[in-house]
Amino acid sequence: MNKVLILDGKKTAQTIRTELKDEVRKLQSKGINPKLAIILIGNHPPSLIYVANKQKSCREIGISVETFHLPEQTDQQSVVEVINRLNADRNVHGIILQLPLPGHLNKDALLELIAPDKDVDGLTPTNLGRLLIGRPLFIPATPAGIIELLSRYLIPISGRRVVIVGRGELVGKPLASLLLLQGTRGDATITVCHSKTKDLSSICNTAEILIVAVGKPGLITGDMVKENAVVVDAGINRTDKGICGDVDFETVGEKAAAITPVPGGVGPMTVAMLLMNTILATQRTIGEK
Numbered sequence: 001m002n003k004v005l006i007l008d009g010k011k012t013a014q015t016i017r018t019e020l021k022d023e024v025r026k027l028q029s030k031g032i033n034p035k036l037a038i039i040l041i042g043n044h045p046p047s048l049i050y051v052a053n054k055q056k057s058c059r060e061i062g063i064s065v066e067t068f069h070l071p072e073q074t075d076q077q078s079v080v081e082v083i084n085r086l087n088a089d090r091n092v093h094g095i096i097l098q099l100p101l102p103g104h105l106n107k108d109a110l111l112e113l114i115a116p117d118k119d120v121d122g123l124t125p126t127n128l129g130r131l132l133i134g135r136p137l138f139i140p141a142t143p144a145g146i147i148e149l150l151s152r153y154l155i156p157i158s159g160r161r162v163v164i165v166g167r168g169e170l171v172g173k174p175l176a177s178l179l180l181l182q183g184t185r186g187d188a189t190i191t192v193c194h195s196k197t198k199d200l201s202s203i204c205n206t207a208e209i210l211i212v213a214v215g216k217p218g219l220i221t222g223d224m225v226k227e228n229a230v231v232v233d234a235g236i237n238r239t240d241k242g243i244c245g246d247v248d249f250e251t252v253g254e255k256a257a258a259i260t261p262v263p264g265g266v267g268p269m270t271v272a273m274l275l276m277n278t279i280l281a282t283q284r285t286i287g288e289k
Contacts, residue, residue: 005153005258012152013268016276017061023279024062034282035064036094036120037086041079042072042102051098057271063278072102079110087115093285094120094278117284120277122174131177138277143175145269146211146232147185155230155258158187163207165220167194171213171234212246222251231259234266
C-alpha cells in the first residue's frame with residue numbers, strides 16, 4: 001500500500017469528547033445537567049450494541065442518559081405516549097428513537113412527533129427541511145461526523161467534486177444537502193449515485209472526494225477510484241471474516257490519498273456528533289449557542 005493517510009475517526013472522536021467534556025462542565029457549573037433519552041424497542045442485536053456505545057460515551061463526558069427499552073410488541077400509541085412525555089420533560093434535552101423499528105410501527109409518524117429542538121438525531125421533517133433550505137438546527141450525526149472528520153484533517157471541500165454512493169435518509173440525502181451549504185465545509189459539486197445508476201465505476205472515477213454508504217461489502221474497488229482521491233467509507237457490514245465497510249480497503253488504499261478505516265472511521269464520529277448535538281440542545285435551553 002502507498003503512503004495513504006488514514007483518517008482516524010476513533011482518535012478524532014476522542015479529541016472531540018475531551019472538548020465536549022469541558023462544555024458539560026460549564027453547563028453543570030450553571031446548574032444545568034445535559035440529559036439524553038433513548039427509546040429502544042425490541043432486541044435488534046446491532047441496535048443493542050449501538051445504544052450501549054451511546055450510553056457509554058454519554059457517561060464518559062458527563063451527559064446523563066436514560067434508555068426506555070420497550071418490548072418488541074409495543075404498540076404505536078404506547079411509543080407515542082413515551083415521546084410526548086419526553087417532549088414535555090424540561091430535564092430532557094435530547095431524544096433519540098433508535099432505528100430500525102419493529103415492522104408494525106410507523107417510523108415516520110413517530111419521528112414527526114419528536115420536538116425539533118430535542119431531535120438530536122436531526123431526522124424529524126422539520127430538521128431535515130431546515131437543512132435542505134440552508135438553515136440547519138441539528139444535522140444528522142453521520143453526515144455531520146463525515147464533514148467534521150474531513151475538516152479536522154484539513155481536507156478542503158469547497159469547489160471539489162464529491163460523489164456520494166447511496167441515497168439513504170440517514171446518510172446520502174442529508175449529506176448531499178450539507179455539502180451544498182455555502183461556506184468552507186460546503187460549496188461542493190455533488191453527484192449522488194444509487195442502485196439505478198448506470199456505469200457506477202466511471203462516475204466514481206470522477207470524484208475528488210468519494211463517500212460510500214450503501215451496506216454492500218467491498219462494493220468499491222481500486223479500479224473505481226481516481227488517483228489521490230479522498231475516500232470515506234460510511235458502510236458497516238458484518239461478514240464471516242468480521243466487520244468491514246463498503247470499500248475494499250486494500251485495493252482502494254493503493255490509489256487514495258486518504259481513506260477511513262472500518263471499524264474506527266466514521267462510526268466513532270457519528271457518536272461524537274450525537275454528543276455534540278445533545279450539548280447544543282442543552283445550551284439552547286439557556287440561550288447559548
